[in-house]
Amino acid sequence: MPSFLFWLFAGVMLIFGALVIINRNPIASALSLVVCFLGLAALFMSLDAFFIGIIQVLVYAGAVMVLFLFIIMLLDLRAEERRTMNWVAFTGGFVVAVSLLVQILAVISRTQMAKQTFPPLASPQTDDVRNVGLLLFGHYNLPFQVIGVLILVATVGVIVLSKRQLR
Amino acid sequence: MTTLGDYLTVSGILFAVGFSGVLLRRNVIIIFMALELMLNAANLSLVAFSRFRLGEDGLPSYNAQVLVFFIITVAAAEVAVGLAIIVALYRARRTTHVEDINSLKF
Numbered sequence: 266m267p268s269f270l271f272w273l274f275a276g277v278m279l280i281f282g283a284l285v286i287i288n289r290n291p292i293a294s295a296l297s298l299v300v301c302f303l304g305l306a307a308l309f310m311s312l313d314a315f316f317i318g319i320i321q322v323l324v325y326a327g328a329v330m331v332l333f334l335f336i337i338m339l340l341d342l343r344a345e346e347r348r349t350m351n352w353v354a355f356t357g358g359f360v361v362a363v364s365l366l367v368q369i370l371a372v373i374s375r376t377q378m379a380k381q382t383f384p385p386l387a388s389p390q391t392d393d394v395r396n397v398g399l400l401l402f403g404h405y406n407l408p409f410q411v412i413g414v415l416i417l418v419a420t421v422g423v424i425v426l427s428k429r430q431l432r
Numbered sequence: 433m434t435t436l437g438d439y440l441t442v443s444g445i446l447f448a449v450g451f452s453g454v455l456l457r458r459n460v461i462i463i464f465m466a467l468e469l470m471l472n473a474a475n476l477s478l479v480a481f482s483r484f485r486l487g488e489d490g491l492p493s494y495n496a497q498v499l500v501f502f503i504i505t506v507a508a509a510e511v512a513v514g515l516a517i518i519v520a521l522y523r524a525r526r527t528t529h530v531e532d533i534n535s536l537k538f
Contacts, residue, residue: 271434275442282446282469286453291461298465305472312439312483313492317475317500324504329468329511336515337461340522358455366448370441379437383483387490396494397501405498412505419509426516429523 271311278304291342295333302326313386316394439480447473460518460528464511471507475500 281304284297302325309318373379401409446469453466482496522528 268434271438275438279442279445279449282449285465285469286449286457286462291459294462294465298468301469302472305476308439308442308476309479312479314479314482314497314500317479317497317504320501320504321472321475324508325468325472329508332511332515333461333465336519339519340528342459342461342528355456359452362448362452362455365451366444369444369448373437373440373444376437378484379440380435381484382433382435384486386486386492391491393492393494393497396491397497400494400498401501408502412502415506416509419513423512423516426513426520 271308274304274307274311277301278308291337292334295330295337298333299326299330302330312383313391314393315391316397436480436484440477443473443477443480446470446476458530460521460530460533463530464514464518468507468511471503475503478503 278301281297281301285294285301288294288297302321306318306321306326309315309321450466450469450473453469454463457463457466478496478500482492482494485493487493518528521533525533527533
């Protein structure tokens with residue numbers, strides 16, 4: 266992938282990711298998150314992970330974000346009014362987040378492996394859906410079925426939580 | 433050419449953005465979206481490592497992509513349960529502001 270496309274998509278993703286937490290209006294935050302996920306899907310495809318990129322668009326930008334928007338509109342949330350901010354908690358949280366970022370960047374800049382470029386693939390055709398599927402239904406068959414049970418439990422749990430009164 | 437470090441840097445910045453969102457915002461739904469940002473930052477670094485370390489056949493290491501698939505599945509289930517909890521909380525308290533939800537506070 267040409268490097269300017271990488272920086273374009275990475276920049277779009279980071280700007281809209283920051284807008285998610287800057288926006289006061291929850292609907293604007295959710296729509297920024299959609300754009301952020303689309304940029305992330307483009308980055309996945311630049312890493313030759315086409316299957317994961319498609320899944321990202323379908324599951325995250327499609328299903329999950331529709332769920333978010335649905336709940337925001339169901340609860341009829343307005344842009345939150347300005348409250349008196351707890352400045353000690355705000356600066357504390359900001360300092361912790363910035364120090365985490367500085368630590369991550371320091372580790373990356375000291376790692377020798379991070380300075381290498383990506384090795385070329387053996388063939389431009391990766392067949393990644395086939396390869397991921399073979400692993401998923403072969404070596405990772407048990408975790409795959411456990412995930413199925415997890416989704417079943419989550420579905421039952423959501424229905425129980427959504428009932429008005431439990432008997 | 434883009435290096436592995438570029439992808440890891442972008443992933444680290446995205447994680448820090450999500451982390452600061454969890455710490456700084458007071459709206460439960462925004463906190464939830466920031467959690468999704470952090471999960472996706474982890475996914476990005478996993479996929480970058482999968483492309484970086486090729487297998488013997490010269491193809492990316494697909495174990496990491498299977499893990500990303502599992503993370504996306506678990507995250508989708510987590511969003512469903514979390515939003516159901518938020519709706520139940522809103523019914524009981526008429527608020528999504530974390531500072532108004534302090535019954536368990538000592």
